[in-house]
Amino acid sequence: MIPLESLRDSFEGIIPSVIATTDADGMPNISYLSHVHYVDEAHVALSNQFFSKTATNVARNGLATVMVVDGYSGQQHVLDLAFERSETEGEIFERVAIHLAILESRMSGIMKLRAVDIYRVEDCRAVPAANPLVEPEPLFLPDLMSKVARLTVRMSDCSDPETLLDTTLEGLGELFGYRHSMVLVPDGERGGLTTIASRGYDQFGFGAEVPAGRGVIGLAAERRRNVRITDLSRGRRYIEAVRAMAGVEDATPIPLPALDKPLSQIALPLVARGRLVGVMFSESTERFTFRHRDEEALIVIAAHLATALSFLSEERERGEANGLEKANAPAASVPAGRRIAVRFYPRDGSLFVDDDYLIRGVPGRLLLHFLEDYARTGKRDFLNREIRRDRRLQLPDFKDNLETRLILLRRRLEEKAGPITLERADRGRLRLTLAGRPEIEVVEE
Amino acid sequence: MLGPELVDFIESPVMILFATRDEAGRPMIGRGSGVRVDRQSGHLHFLASRSQWPDAVSEAQPGRPIAMTYVRATDYKACQIKGRIVAAGAADEAHRARGEAYVAEQLARMMALGVTRMQLSSTLSDQELVCLTIEPQAIFEQTPGPGAGRRLTPEAAA
Numbered sequence: 001m002i003p004l005e006s007l008r009d010s011f012e013g014i015i016p017s018v019i020a021t022t023d024a025d026g027m028p029n030i031s032y033l034s035h036v037h038y039v040d041e042a043h044v045a046l047s048n049q050f051f052s053k054t055a056t057n058v059a060r061n062g063l064a065t066v067m068v069v070d071g072y073s074g075q076q077h078v079l080d081l082a083f084e085r086s087e088t089e090g091e092i093f094e095r096v097a098i099h100l101a102i103l104e105s106r107m108s109g110i111m112k113l114r115a116v117d118i119y120r121v122e123d124c125r126a127v128p129a130a131n132p133l134v135e136p137e138p139l140f141l142p143d144l145m146s147k148v149a150r151l152t153v154r155m156s157d158c159s160d161p162e163t164l165l166d167t168t169l170e171g172l173g174e175l176f177g178y179r180h181s182m183v184l185v186p187d188g189e190r191g192g193l194t195t196i197a198s199r200g201y202d203q204f205g206f207g208a209e210v211p212a213g214r215g216v217i218g219l220a221a222e223r224r225r226n227v228r229i230t231d232l233s234r235g236r237r238y239i240e241a242v243r244a245m246a247g248v249e250d251a252t253p254i255p256l257p258a259l260d261k262p263l264s265q266i267a268l269p270l271v272a273r274g275r276l277v278g279v280m281f282s283e284s285t286e287r288f289t290f291r292h293r294d295e296e297a298l299i300v301i302a303a304h305l306a307t308a309l310s311f312l313s314e315e316r317e318r319g320e321a322n323g324l325e326k327a328n329a330p331a332a333s334v335p336a337g338r339r340i341a342v343r344f345y346p347r348d349g350s351l352f353v354d355d356d357y358l359i360r361g362v363p364g365r366l367l368l369h370f371l372e373d374y375a376r377t378g379k380r381d382f383l384n385r386e387i388r389r390d391r392r393l394q395l396p397d398f399k400d401n402l403e404t405r406l407i408l409l410r411r412r413l414e415e416k417a418g419p420i421t422l423e424r425a426d427r428g429r430l431r432l433t434l435a436g437r438p439e440i441e442v443v444e445e
Numbered sequence: 446m447l448g449p450e451l452v453d454f455i456e457s458p459v460m461i462l463f464a465t466r467d468e469a470g471r472p473m474i475g476r477g478s479g480v481r482v483d484r485q486s487g488h489l490h491f492l493a494s495r496s497q498w499p500d501a502v503s504e505a506q507p508g509r510p511i512a513m514t515y516v517r518a519t520d521y522k523a524c525q526i527k528g529r530i531v532a533a534g535a536a537d538e539a540h541r542a543r544g545e546a547y548v549a550e551q552l553a554r555m556m557a558l559g560v561t562r563m564q565l566s567s568t569l570s571d572q573e574l575v576c577l578t579i580e581p582q583a584i585f586e587q588t589p590g591p592g593a594g595r596r597l598t599p600e601a602a603a
Binding site for chain 1: 465472510512513525562563566585
């Protein structure tokens with residue numbers, strides 16, 4: 001039997017698989033199957049939400065034959081399967097469910113996974129091309145381990161969270177060829193995520209939001225699982241067919257984060273000490289950019305990023321404790337200059353500068369806090385540790401991600417190039433600079 | 446048994462799967478290389494490459510059951526036809542020409558969808574074609590979704 005491990009590219013659903021069964025009268029049944037999921041060297045899993053005849057036949061004799069197709073070469077393999085069990089929860093179920101959830105998000109629940117069927121693979125044989133149309137071109141796949149090693153070394157050299165984020169995304173492009181990537185962090189208030197770093201897009205999009213549970217990024221965060229799509233065009237066509245068949249009206253496409261026409265996407269949750277600290281996302285206009293092996297490489301990068309991000313954010317505060325306790329900012333008298341209109345909405349923490357939307361949520365609340373202090377006392381320097389201690393800023397899920405929110409706020413201000421800027425004065429200290437006199441209006445709704 | 450719309454659909458350049466089975470009931474999978482419906486008898490003249498699908502074709506013997514699924518790759522519209530094999534033999538010249546035309550057309554269409562010639566190398570073949578004469582017995586909706594598997598012909602016709 002050909003080892004299933006050597007066929008990982010045939011379990012990606014790039015080219016549809018085929019399933020055949022027989023009924024009690026010996027009549028075969030044959031249909032396409034969107035995905036055969038690899039479980040281990042002797043098992044595969046099938047999501048079986050629509051195949052009623054297949055399910056009936058399998059329930060009778062436990063036999064199925066599937067044919068899987070390599071997404072690159074088109075090489076086909078036939079697998080003789082014997083039904084083992086159905087699962088409605090657990091690791092395999094979750095993995096298959098999240099695939100469907102991506103497609104299902106705008107489908108009124110008709111594609112929700114009911115159960116996943118686990119089959120034992122009794123034999124696996126190649127279907128050689130008897131009359132090949134062209135000579136097969138061997139596939140060159142680079143060694144990813146050495147790239148992982150090089151990038152993690154670079155990441156380990158970073159001494160602050162911002163450099164770490166930029167180094168990571170830079171390295172994904174340079175070493176792996178993943179040229180469109182971003183990191184998002186939990187917004188802490190609405191359960192969504194906010195972009196804090198990006199590479200390869202026309203706009204940086206700092207502060208761009210993804211709602212909880214939506215799209216590959218939202219799902220990766222909500223379920224804390226990697227989500228990988230190898231061919232979005234096929235998924236979309238499949239969805240259209242199901243939608244037309246089911247009479248579901250919905251003209252809106254599945255929302256996609258950044259590239260106009262991505263064909264491959266991957267989102268990995270960043271988890272440190274059991275807590276979600278963000279999502280690393282990458283996409284491409286090519287099919288099959290992210291194979292199983294790419295996902296494995298990115299798991300290592302994501303784990304390293306999550307741990308380092310968490311560690312470096314804390315490190316900032318340890319630095320402050322070592323002699324930088326006192327903010328030695330020149331507490332300037334508030335300059336006259338032009339008026340800077342600041343409008344703040346406490347309901348969602350959204351903040352506008354000169355009628356222009358800046359940011360909302362925790363970063364909005366933080367900036368209001370800085371501006372109020374500045375307007376009252378002329379204070380310009382703020383220490384992480386001091387911000388953390390400030391009772392006025394007791395916000396949900398605030399403590400864990402203070403540093404990333406400060407980065408987001410600083411970058412967003414820089415991107416807007418407006419009258420307010422926030423700089424890193426030195427380790428653990430932020431300096432506020434204003435080109436005028438802030439007039440703060442708090443709008444209660 | 447097959448209405449004109451369905452005949453047009455299966456004779457159009459759709460992807461074709463078929464399954465036969467061995468004595469033990471284990472299904473054998475193959476891909477078709479074109480089909481033609483005899484308007485008089487209602488029988489299907491179904492083409493498949495023996496060299497590409499030796500297992501499935503060797504079980505395609507007269508009297509045996511066969512299932513065929515026809516799928517339009519652009520929108521996944523699909524149906525499954527089940528029936529009995531009436532006759533099996535090497536394809537004659539006219540059928541071979543039909544099979545070759547089908548493979549050529551299918552190649553062009555699939556490549557337009559982004560599938561490469563290499564990926565189609567073990568999928569499409571017009572070599573060593575056999576022609577199976579099939580009496581259709583039942584037709585089923587197969588477009589993915591909650592209606593997949595729905596029978597399209599009246600019970601009496603089956």
